[in-house]
Amino acid sequence: MNADTRSRIVTTAMDLFWEKGFQSTSVADILSRSQVHSGSLYHFFPGKQDVLAAVLEAYRDGIEEWLLKPAWGQVDDPIARIFALLDGYRAQLVATDCFYGCPIGSLALELHEPDPPIRALLCANFANWTAAIERCLVAAAERLPASLDRRRLAEFTLTVMEGAVMQARTYRDIASFDRNIAVLREHFEMLTETADAERVPA
Amino acid sequence: MNADTRSRIVTTAMDLFWEKGFQSTSVADILSRSQVHSGSLYHFFPGKQDVLAAVLEAYRDGIEEWLLKPAWGQVDDPIARIFALLDGYRAQLVATDCFYGCPIGSLALELHEPDPPIRALLCANFANWTAAIERCLVAAAERLPASLDRRRLAEFTLTVMEGAVMQARTYRDIASFDRNIAVLREHFEMLTETADAERVPA
DNA sequence: AAGCGACTTGATTGATCGTTCAACTCGGCC
DNA sequence: GGCCGAGTTGAACGATCAATCAAGTCGCTT
Numbered sequence: 001m002n003a004d005t006r007s008r009i010v011t012t013a014m015d016l017f018w019e020k021g022f023q024s025t026s027v028a029d030i031l032s033r034s035q036v037h038s039g040s041l042y043h044f045f046p047g048k049q050d051v052l053a054a055v056l057e058a059y060r061d062g063i064e065e066w067l068l069k070p071a072w073g074q075v076d077d078p079i080a081r082i083f084a085l086l087d088g089y090r091a092q093l094v095a096t097d098c099f100y101g102c103p104i105g106s107l108a109l110e111l112h113e114p115d116p117p118i119r120a121l122l123c124a125n126f127a128n129w130t131a132a133i134e135r136c137l138v139a140a141a142e143r144l145p146a147s148l149d150r151r152r153l154a155e156f157t158l159t160v161m162e163g164a165v166m167q168a169r170t171y172r173d174i175a176s177f178d179r180n181i182a183v184l185r186e187h188f189e190m191l192t193e194t195a196d197a198e199r200v201p202a
Numbered sequence: 203m204n205a206d207t208r209s210r211i212v213t214t215a216m217d218l219f220w221e222k223g224f225q226s227t228s229v230a231d232i233l234s235r236s237q238v239h240s241g242s243l244y245h246f247f248p249g250k251q252d253v254l255a256a257v258l259e260a261y262r263d264g265i266e267e268w269l270l271k272p273a274w275g276q277v278d279d280p281i282a283r284i285f286a287l288l289d290g291y292r293a294q295l296v297a298t299d300c301f302y303g304c305p306i307g308s309l310a311l312e313l314h315e316p317d318p319p320i321r322a323l324l325c326a327n328f329a330n331w332t333a334a335i336e337r338c339l340v341a342a343a344e345r346l347p348a349s350l351d352r353r354r355l356a357e358f359t360l361t362v363m364e365g366a367v368m369q370a371r372t373y374r375d376i377a378s379f380d381r382n383i384a385v386l387r388e389h390f391e392m393l394t395e396t397a398d399a400e401r402v403p404a
Numbered sequence: 405a406a407g408c409g410a411c412t413t414g415a416t417t418g419a420t421c422g423t424t425c426a427a428c429t430c431g432g433c434c
Numbered sequence: 435g436g437c438c439g440a441g442t443t444g445a446a447c448g449a450t451c452a453a454t455c456a457a458g459t460c461g462c463t464t
């Protein structure tokens with residue numbers, strides 16, 4: 001029951017930072033919900049910032065198991081996988097009445113001058129997410145224009161997801177999210193049509 | 203010197219909320235920078251939340267003069283105006299070394315459970331921004347597909363801007379912003395090409 | 405010139421913040 | 435059996451927080 005005191009702190013902090021953000025979550029909040037005493041927390045972590053770092057590391061290391069595997073279990077087509085991933089964020093919004101969105105995005109905008117290690121972890125989370133999308137785009141290369149900048153489109157997909165989550169949360173309306181994803185889908189369709197056209201040139 | 207005590211509080215709070223966010227800005231921060239004493243602030247505002255409301259009202263009421271007019275002074279073409287507006291956010295990022303982005307977006311993600319009036323003001327800011335873009339799209343209707351959902355594309359433009367600002371700030375790299383806007387531009391180009399094609403059908 | 409009300413001053417409040425620390429428990433090792 | 439050190443306990447700390455308020459200033463009205 002001691003090795004998982006640390007992990008209980010981290011998972012509790014993940015929940016609380018997701019629900020209330022970093023600043024609005026007090027150390028006392030983490031302690032009471034995780035049933036841990038302050039001395040124990042400060043035994044494992046030098047301070048609150050380091051709990052945040054551990055949370056961001058957990059997200060970074062859990063992207064495969066907690067984000068990609070659940071979304072891609074039933075889906076093989078690479079482009080379908082991209083939208084299945086986005087649908088996971090949709091499900092999260094719906095499950096919380098559009099209260100909570102992407103935890104990384106919220107933290108990224110909340111922390112105005114994050115310590116370098118914290119910012120590096122935020123970047124790592126974004127980069128891993130983008131890399132997963134890019135792998136899908138590579139797998140779907142034959143359906144997309146040959147000249148397509150895949151990394152750029154993967155980055156754009158993250159951009160649209162984060163922006164769409166932000167608006168859905170602000171409007172408290174999942175329809176806003178759906179409309180944004182629909183436009184992204186049409187963007188992909190225009191790209192595949194372009195690829196079709198260039199494959200039969202003469 | 204009394205009527206503008208209130209406005210000095212509001213403009214100072216605008217700056218501070220932009221720089222540090224709402225929670226990280228203390229009332230004492232606002233007081234010291236604006237050279238106002240606490241009693242005066244609490245004479246005009248019941249509390250800190252109401253300063254935030256006043257800030258959001260100022261943004262909402264100032265969108266024409268402070269956002270659109272500067273960006274559109276030299277630009278007439280409606281689609282060029284959309285990207286001129288986005289370029290304004292780019293300039294803000296560059297001027298602050300990618301530290302500060304869209305104040306509304308930052309507040310929207312920072313306040314996890316905003317009071318209803320605060321959330322309504324965030325929505326109003328987003329809605330006004332989107333409406334300005336939609337007016338451009340209506341003005342450019344003949345270059346775009348007839349069936350285009352203009353409100354949806356305007357909403358999408360906001361989505362891309364907010365997501366792009368988030369990433370540029372996180373990566374501290376304006377190139378990320380530029381790549382995202384480039385993809386949006388290509389989206390617009392594909393739409394205008396579609397419109398060209400449907401105008402010469404036979 | 406007297407009085408009123410809008411506005412200012414700044415010390416002070418109690419709550420809450422992140423953090424510290426001395427005392428304690430307890431399993432494993434010599 | 436005695437010791438050590440990892441982990442726990444929870445009271446306490448100083449700092450900072452948003453907010454209060456009694457006293458005071460000043461311009462305007464009558």
